[in-house]
Amino acid sequence: MKLATKIIHAGMEPDPSTGAIMTPIYQTSTYVQEAPGVNKGFEYARSQNPTRKALEEALAAIENGKHGLAFSSGVAATDAVIKLLQPGDEVIAASDMYGGTYRLFTKIFEKFGIKFIYTDTTDPANVAAAITPKTKLIWLETPTNPLMNITDITAIADISKKAGTLLCVDNTFASPYLQNPLDLGADIVMHSSTKYIGGHSDIIQGALIMNDDALREQLYFIQKSCGAVPGPMDCFLALRGIKTLHLRMQRHCENGVVIAHWLRKHPKVSRVYWCGFEDHPGYAVAKKQMRGFGGMMSFELKDDSTDTTKKVLSGTHLFSLAESLGGVESLINHPASMTHASIPREERIKNGLSDALIRLSVGVEDADDLIEDLQKAIG
Template sequence: MNIESRLAQIGSISEPVTGAVSFPVYQSTAFRHPKLGQSTGFDYSRTKNPTRSVLEEAIAELESGDAGFACSSGMAALQTIFALFSQGDHLIVSLDLYGGTYRLLEQIMSRFGVSATYVDTNDLAALEQAYRESTRAVLIETPTNPLMMVTDIEAVATWAKGKGVLTIVDNTLLTPYLQRPIELGADIIIHSATKYLGGHNDVLAGLIVTKGRELSEKMFFLHNSIGAVLGPQDSWLLMRGMKTLALRMQRHEANATAIAKWLQTHPMVAEVFYPALESHPGYEIQNKQSSGNTGIFSFKMKDARAIETILRHIRLIAFAESLGGVESLMTYPAVQTHADIPLEIREKIGVDDRLLRYSVGIEHVDDLMTDLARAFDAAASELAGGVKA
């Protein structure tokens, strides 16, 4: 079946006793054994829960993987993956990186002897230079958050296999509807499922997908042992959100593309970072490995003094610190999502005080443009010496 049908049918034929179209929420933490030495397949909910299992099977199938694991947040999923590594191990990581991932690596994993080198992962020479005998994996965000840098997944995965290291891809921004990294050679996929997969800013979740029996067995052990698993109610909410993923991503992309093109022409805007634009350096790679574009992009103002006024005057667009929901949100990365990254690193990659990140929702595009235009006009007036509204 096409992916739209597979998404819409998540869980709809998984309950054979009653034929429930919406798979039930199994709140039970314990399950009866038929007799000594026998199990229904469910013993204790941390290890396996019927509702969570349907979700995990669905994401594994959608991502062309062998096993899926649902975690209590995207960061919990990332920590579970990092538990694969031991003292002395080294990781190569995307240079433009979500601040929470950087914080986990530098302030927590470093204390356990796991180190990381940050490079432009689309530069194979940079990967080669960063490689050490102790390197165990390459972690890619593509597109990155917030500068939307694109990495050629197949090229990196081929390089990594030649070195005997894992390729881990954060597929949060594109989802399996638009990009499937395992089909391009990746070993592990991670999602902050709080974002586009959930899609409604109402469930906190993370997902892992693995390829290969041995790796999947290792991840199952870590998932169960660490125990940062997703509860059954949240698993059900996430499945419900995923059913409409195709429709939502189509609208997110259409709105984001129209607004990004409009911002490109605005006299107050210096630069727009969005792979759907032909001017974007990753445009061709994005078209090669993905079937579309996400609903988030960033843009840089010419004058940093306009930022505060814009954030004060947007009304339909919320000034809030997340992305991927049906509601439009705007974030100031330098003081929010990427505040834990040192100033010199942020400035080196371009996450400075002129950058805004915009998660475009599914509202009517004309209303979103009107809201932005009004906020920009207020900023222009204040910069020109007008009265502060």
């Protein structure tokens, strides 16, 4: 089954009682049992819900995986993966990553004795050098948030397998339409489904997808025991969002090409971070492992003063100043004070994230209107 067809039909079966083509919203906390321990596969909604089950099957299908698990947020999904570990275990993570992930690692899990080693994962040799007998997990983002760095998933998967570690890839920026890490050797794929999977800025949700049965059982146990599960309405909205994922991503990619090249030619822009440029250090890898380059990008102005940066951030109309990404509407963001504020400034600067960096989530509006909006703000 081709990807577009799979996206439309994955996890979707007509409701057996009514024939409804859309999965119903099973707004219930519990299920009547025929006798003690005798049920129809559902006992309590924290553990199972038919709407969530349909979503989890759809998530698995579009990531070419066997199992999917839905969570109440992307951070909750990340939390579940780290809970696979024990005190004393080590995690190798990308030095350029989402600020919320960094905060979870450093402020929550470090105090439980888990050690996080941050390195530039764009060079597989750095990952190989960081491996120790205590390494149990490698955590990747590719493309990274917000500098759009690219890591070769296959190369890191080879290192991971030789070391006997798990490899989890945060695939939020690419979405399942542009990249499928399980096909490239990853053990777990993580999504903030809030973003491209939902696609309409109306849910908070996360997902994990994997192939290994035992790993699924471990993560399912964490999911039901810790209870960070999405409600049925959010699952319904995510299912609806998936149906148009391919259409939206096509337009995100088309607009991304136009906006990235326009920004690069702008006389007041000093640098554009977008993995679709042929001179991007990760272009060859991105072209190999992705189907397109997406609508996420960042840029810096030649005048990198605080006042000028704030003027641009507050000067757009179609690009709304807000956190998050991946919705049909375009968003503009200041990572240093918003999505990555939890990372100490010295760490941000060391990793190349300047105070002047501006991140764009290019939506599906008309590209000419988006350019006009940016032009008015940049001047």
